[in-house]
Amino acid sequence: MKAVRNERFMKVTTYLLLIAWAVFVVFPLYWMLTTSFKSKLDVFLGPKYIPWVDFKPIVQWWIRIFTVEREEVIRPLINSIIVASISSLLAVLLGTMAAYGLTRFKFKFGPLRNHDILVWIVSQRMMPPIVIALALFLMFKVVNLLDTRVGMTLIYTAFNLPIAVWMMRNFLSQIPISIEEAAMVDGASRSQIFFRVVLPLTLPSLAATFLLCFIFAWNEFLFALILTFDKASTMPILIASQHFQRGPQWWDIS
Known part of the structure; x- marks a missing residue:
């Protein structure tokens, strides 16, 4: 009886902690969404949490985004979606191959072994991006990749590749080699094993790695500031420019 009671207590405690953590994670998204429906006065008068109770929702800012500011907003939004998605896919694909x-x-490259190669790859992500920003600007100017989606996709792919290699290496090391050996016995080639056996087993890991790379690419600011001017500018540049030109307009940002 006591064991059942302890088990029930642990179960209830676990669910309460999970609910508390879910609220902690979701609340910033809820706050951002509700802010987009608040008037300027409601935003600056203090915290107002519940629509129709603490404040009256308005759609003025949404209409403004898709009418008055449509040309200003749509292009950076599309650029961010395209560049972040393609660069994340490339980083995950190349990173998974390297990790495999x-x-x-x-x-063996001289004194370097597998672990040393992995450390070297990950160390590239530790380098401050500003160190290579000027060199990249000059290189992109020579090859006509400044202010292009292709250029930003290449930069973000290289930027996220070390993360993808590091994460996928940990996931792939947990897959038993016996599964691949069984596929070899059945006549599968190494490429068939990778694409038909290994990748399906790592789909959750691929999704997690893709999301992390996508978030980094979506939020990246420095390279977008230096390597784009107008055509390939992304959402962080738009938000920053609005902030400096008109002040913190939280209703538009939300």
Whole structure:
């Protein structure tokens, strides 16, 4: 009886903690959404949480975004979606291939081994982006990639590749090699094993890695500021420019 009671207590406690954590995570999104329906006065008068109770919702700012500011907003939004999505897909694909090689084969480049290669790859992400910003600007100017989606996609792919390699290497190392050996016995090639056996087993890991890369690419500011001017500018640049030109208009940002 006591064991059942303890088990029930642990279950209730676990659910309460999960609910509290869910509220903690979702509340910023809820606050952002409700702010987009508040008037200027409601925003600056203090916290107002519940629509139709604490404040009267309005759709003025949504109409303004899709009418008056449509040309100003739509292009950066589309640029962010395209660049972040394609660069994340490329980073995950290339990173998974590199991680698979590091977990299944033994490499030797002088004194370097697999672990050293992995550390070197991850160390590229630790380098401050501003260090290479000027060099990238000059390189992109020579090859005519300034202010282009292709250029930003290449930058964000390289920017997120170390993260993808590091994450997927940990996931792939947990897959038993015996599964691949069984596929080899059935006559599968190494590429068939990778695409038909390994990748389906790592779909949750691929999704998690893609989302992380997408978030980093979507929020990136420095390269977008230096390497774009108008045609390929992204949402962080638009939000920052609005903030400096007109002040913190939280209703538009939300």
